[in-house]
Amino acid sequence: MVLISSVDTPTLGDRSYLAHDGRVALVIDPQRDIDRVLKLAADEGVRITHVFETHIHNDYVTGGFALAEATGAAYHVNDEDPVAMAHTPIRDGETVPVGDRMRVRVLATPGHTFTHLAYLLEEREETGWKPVGVFTGGSLLYGAVGRPDLLGPEHTDALARHQHASAQRLAELPEDTLVLPTHGFGSFCSASQSTAAASTIGVEKALNPAVTLGLAEFVDTLLSGLDAWPAYYARMASANLAGPAAGVLDAPRRADAAEIRASLEDGGWVIDLRNRVAFAAEHVIGSVNIGLDGSFATYLGWVIPADASITLLGETPEQILEARRELSRIGVDPAAHATGSVRDWAGDQLPGSYPRAGFAELAHVRHHRPVAVLDVRRKLEHAQAHLPDALLIPLHELLARIDEVPDGEIWVHCAAGYRASIAASLLAARGRTVVHVDDDFDAALRAGAISAAVPEPVG
Template identity: 60%
Template sequence: MPTQPTIVTIETPSLGDRSYLAHDGEVAVVVDPQRDIDRVLEAADEAGVRITDVFETHIHNDYVTGGLALAERLGARYHVNDEDEVSFDRQPIRDGDVVEISPTLRVRAIGTPGHTFTHLSYALESMDGSEVTASAVFTGGSLLFGATGRPDLLGQEHTDALVHHQYASAHRLADELPEHAEVLPTHGFGSFCSAGSTGGATESTIGEEKRNNTALTQEEEQWVADTLAGLDAYPAYYVHMMPANAEGPSAADLRSPERADKQTLAERIEAGEWVVDLRTRTAFSAGHVSGTLNFGLDGQFSTYLGWLIPWGAPVTLLGESSEQVDEAQRELVRIGIDRIAGAATGGPEDWTDRPLGTIEQALFADLSQVRHHRQVHVLDVRLAGEFADSHIEGAQNVPIGELLDRFDEIPQGEIWVHCGSGYRASIAASVLAARGRTVVTVDDAFANAPDAPLPMTSSA
């Protein structure tokens, strides 16, 4: 039996993605690296290995790749599908191509269209003489844990073709690879690139997917219908990712932004610029600079900031520490937001001399009581699919990604805003408060609403 390679997973939880470093103790390959390539270099240094090859499963829609920058930095071969139209030199790779990494390790490309038309998966194969064993497969946005990558990111005109391709690709992987082979997707850990729930799984094999993944257990037409019915909105910044990746993005610039003083912050807020408070929603509600927006680092920060901010607009970051600002900057460059206009650290008293703003936080039980005494407007900022499954009777649904475009649809008066857990609600509440609305954040799990008790209904 050939010696099995070591696989190091590099997590990016805020985007719901993973990158991988695989090695035989001496040489290594990298699959789908994020733009902040220092994490990959550190992983390689810790393992004491040399990276010779970088592979892209597809031209990504949800982040800016670090593949080109990493390959150029190391002089590694950069493998991108020969059919992808890109503006940089790459090592073209096609379905069926085999790349020899070392005498004991190779990578085999498998055409798996569905997430995109040119999507490739990569089987990691170990060699011992004439014996070849596939120990893992890097599936990118093809076969995920219990699901697949979504087929609608290239536009509705391509969705029908891609969803059928996706089904066929899942079956190709299941048919061609041994059941013990690890399944190593890039998406599916909270990423909006997945279609269907991954169930919180953190690892899987081809055998487990054959037993549990509906793409492999259902008939094609039923699976296609279910998949299409389950698709919901995805972040607005996605439209900018594929062009950036096809152009060939540079390495991330993580130099510290300029310091912004109280006067500068006041001027930027007055001008309507995005000044973002990175603290938790609890800290923000207790006291913040009026006019700032709360995107806490304790949630999917870059996903929701990238979804709402006008593309190309400057952003100023407010953090409790320089480490917090650095983390936010790192997250933003991953989705191509490089224009960090400035930053400040400390607390709201360090950022303004004006009276601080506050936002009341409450539970669903409080909302139930309040509705007996006065009229309030309930704003549900969850996705349309979440709202359709179940919602509070009389609530208005404005999904978080549509908030700015539909702001005028939200009536005046006292607004109680909620989501599924409180994170998106705090973002929405900060946007409403910055525009002068009276708002209360429901910082509670939506599962508690029926027991509050609040009258529930379904759009189904």
């Protein structure tokens, strides 16, 4: 019997897969920290013989080539992808045997990229080959599809049309076939998000707009729902075409208080990994809070300049190693780290702090005096509902537009507090007076704690 296990990376919203028959295994879309896949294979007592890429990934550095090198497995990449490393090229319509009880059928499914492939896994039975699951990568997701706009606006419309055709092709598979996507669990590679934990072709045929809608309506719906994607995506494809090595997972060199201060003075970035409550109460002046309790790597890669020298601050060595692993997945190598407390990191420098508040407090203050409010959510979130007179600067645009933030006290909010903490710390590092609104926007709106402008209904 064929068994399929997922290796989840929730902070990036992705899944890799290992499938095996008890003896040999194949892996789909592995992340760069390949030790997780190697451990899973060892625990299952199987040998990895084949590694498959559904596409040249935009949201992480692949571990496919490194895993194939480490295991001696065949590394399967679309023949049309101009990769520089050794690989086994494959094309639409080919069938790849994996041992004597599994095989993989290659299906062209352009849309997320032009050369995207899906892989139908089949198991040998007495009566013939039975489909088990289809690894759909960034094609057919749970209730959605992968974004068609990551290759640039000049290709978006064509790729959106390809996504529809590819979804229709996949919908022709048997209805009990498992749908096994790489994206769609919080990844910005997904055009929308679903809370589903599993799905089948039958479920997607009934619910997925890429299957249920006609071409024109689907394209209009898909394109109208697209918003910004992380800046670091622009660097991932070139890294993946080159055949990246496995990620470095050891802690970078240790820095003391003097080195932390020198890094800040030299234009380096000092990233505090603690949660936003601890950071607001006390932090090294000039440091930026990107907590490990949220989408750490996504927002660091989105906000911090690509060429930045990064020092990580964590309370424990385990936090540093977790951050190093997260960053390796997007090709970021921090220069140094320190552990301990703010007093250890700041040395003889006084720590900084700023207040936190809720939306009810913000409403109360605004009732009594003028208050500047900065909304750092994305544009589509803002369009759904927003505070009147709040200045919208999405978090990923804040560094480039920081001069637009008005003088004086500024109250910073997002949807739930995590992004607002990053923004507040960026402003505080530049000497601004900030209040971090650490609260749930939607909950405050429902409770009547705030009044927000919402779009007028159409029709």
